[in-house]
Amino acid sequence: MIPRTLFEPEHEAFRHTVRRFLDEACAPFHEQWEEDQRVPREIWQRAGALGMLNATTPEAYGGLGLDRRFSMVAVEEVARAGLSGLSGFNVHDICAGYLINFGTEAQKLEWLPRMASGEVIAAVAMTEPDTGSDLQAVKTRAVLDGDDYLINGAKTFISNGTNCDLIVVIAKTGNSGKGSRDISLILVEADRTGVSKSRPLRKVGLHAQDTTMLFFQDVRVPRVNVLGAEPGQGFYQLMKELAWERLSIGILAIAASQAVLEQTIAYTRERKVFAKPIIEFQNSRFKLAELKTEVVIGQTYTDRCMELILAHELSPQAAAAAKLWCTELYSKVVDQCLQLHGGNGYMLEYPVARHYLDSRVNRIYGGANDIMRELVARTL
Incomplete structure (x- = not known):
C-alpha cells in the first residue's frame, strides 16, 4: 500500500543472502531444534560468517561496520521465516551494543571479534x-x-x-x-x-x-x-540501549504479523467453505483489510523510528510506543488469522499455530507492555 523507502540496494542484497540461509540451513531443522530446546552452535558460526551477528560491530573489532538497518533486516527475516529459535541472535546483538558503546578498549578486543564470528555467544x-x-x-x-x-x-x-x-x-x-x-x-x-x-x-x-x-x-x-x-554506570548503560532493544521487538512483531497475514490470505484463497473460497465472504475480506491496514501503519512507524535511530534521535518513549503498538497488534493478527484457519489453525503443522504460541511473550519481555504504557503516559 505504501512502498518502503528505508533500504538501499545493499540492504536488499543482504536480505536475499539472509533469507536463503534461513530457508536452506535453518527452516528444515527448526522442529528438531524445538525438541532439543536449543539452536546448534554451528548455526551461530554460520550466521556469523554471513554477517548476521553484530553487523554493526566496527571492522576494527571483527564486525562489518554496517548501519543498524542491516540488523533490522536480520530481525525481519528471522521473523518472516517463523524461526523463533533464532531470536537469541537479537539478544546477542544487544550485548554487542553494550560493549561497542561502553566497553573499554581491552573489553572490545577481547569479546567483540569472537561474538561477531559466533564463536562466543552472549x-x-x-x-x-x-x-x-x-x-x-x-x-x-x-x-x-x-x-x-x-x-x-x-x-x-x-x-x-x-x-x-x-x-x-x-x-x-x-x-x-x-x-x-x-x-x-x-x-x-x-x-x-x-x-x-x-x-x-x-x-x-x-x-x-x-x-x-x-x-x-x-x-x-x-x-x-x-x-x-x-x-x-550500569543503569545508565541499560537505559541507553533499551530504545534499540524495544524497537527491535517492535520490528520483529510487525515482520511476523506481515508473514502471518500473507500466509492467511493465501490460505483463505485456497480453502473453500460452502463451495467458495473463504476470502470471498465479506466478513473475511473486511477482517483481512483491517489487519493489513494496521500492519502497514505499524510498519510505517517502525521505519520512521529506524530513521531516528540512524540519526541518534530516537527517544525512549517513541521506542516504548513502537514496542507497545506492534506487539499488541501481533497478538491481534495471530488471533484473528488463526480464526480464519478454523480447526486447521490449531494444528502445529500450520505456521499460524506456532505464531500463536510464540507471539504472546513479546508483550512481556523487553519491558512488559504495562510499563510501556507508563513510559508513553509520561509524555502526556
Missing part, C-alpha cells in the same frame, strides 16, 4: 525470580574483594542461557541507597567457578530458543570486568 542476566521490570530492585550483588568482585545471586528467563559463553550480569556494586547509582554491568565468563545453569525452562512457546536460570555462587571476577571499568 546473554544478558537481567531479570530475577523476584524482580521483573524494576531493575533498580535487583538483589544480585557484587562485593569488592581486593582486585576482584565476588558475585552472588540468581537470574531467570535468560535467553541464550544454555549456549552462552559470556554473560552481561546486572548486579549491585554499591550501597549508596540511590538505586540507579548502585547498579553495574559486569562481564562474566560462563565457565567461571560458581556459575551454573539450570535445565532449559519449559515455556509456552519459543521452544527452540534456549532459556534457563543462571546462578552465581561466590563467582570471582576481576574488577576490570566491570563494563567500561567504572562501577555505578
Whole structure:
C-alpha cells in the first residue's frame, strides 16, 4: 500500500543472502531444534560468517561496520521465516551494543571479534525470580574483594542461557541507597567457578530458543570486568540501549504479523467453505483489510523510528510506543488469522499455530507492555 523507502540496494542484497540461509540451513531443522530446546552452535558460526551477528560491530573489532538497518533486516527475516529459535541472535546483538558503546578498549578486543564470528555467544542476566521490570530492585550483588568482585545471586528467563559463553550480569556494586547509582554491568565468563545453569525452562512457546536460570555462587571476577571499568554506570548503560532493544521487538512483531497475514490470505484463497473460497465472504475480506491496514501503519512507524535511530534521535518513549503498538497488534493478527484457519489453525503443522504460541511473550519481555504504557503516559 505504501512502498518502503528505508533500504538501499545493499540492504536488499543482504536480505536475499539472509533469507536463503534461513530457508536452506535453518527452516528444515527448526522442529528438531524445538525438541532439543536449543539452536546448534554451528548455526551461530554460520550466521556469523554471513554477517548476521553484530553487523554493526566496527571492522576494527571483527564486525562489518554496517548501519543498524542491516540488523533490522536480520530481525525481519528471522521473523518472516517463523524461526523463533533464532531470536537469541537479537539478544546477542544487544550485548554487542553494550560493549561497542561502553566497553573499554581491552573489553572490545577481547569479546567483540569472537561474538561477531559466533564463536562466543552472549546473554544478558537481567531479570530475577523476584524482580521483573524494576531493575533498580535487583538483589544480585557484587562485593569488592581486593582486585576482584565476588558475585552472588540468581537470574531467570535468560535467553541464550544454555549456549552462552559470556554473560552481561546486572548486579549491585554499591550501597549508596540511590538505586540507579548502585547498579553495574559486569562481564562474566560462563565457565567461571560458581556459575551454573539450570535445565532449559519449559515455556509456552519459543521452544527452540534456549532459556534457563543462571546462578552465581561466590563467582570471582576481576574488577576490570566491570563494563567500561567504572562501577555505578550500569543503569545508565541499560537505559541507553533499551530504545534499540524495544524497537527491535517492535520490528520483529510487525515482520511476523506481515508473514502471518500473507500466509492467511493465501490460505483463505485456497480453502473453500460452502463451495467458495473463504476470502470471498465479506466478513473475511473486511477482517483481512483491517489487519493489513494496521500492519502497514505499524510498519510505517517502525521505519520512521529506524530513521531516528540512524540519526541518534530516537527517544525512549517513541521506542516504548513502537514496542507497545506492534506487539499488541501481533497478538491481534495471530488471533484473528488463526480464526480464519478454523480447526486447521490449531494444528502445529500450520505456521499460524506456532505464531500463536510464540507471539504472546513479546508483550512481556523487553519491558512488559504495562510499563510501556507508563513510559508513553509520561509524555502526556
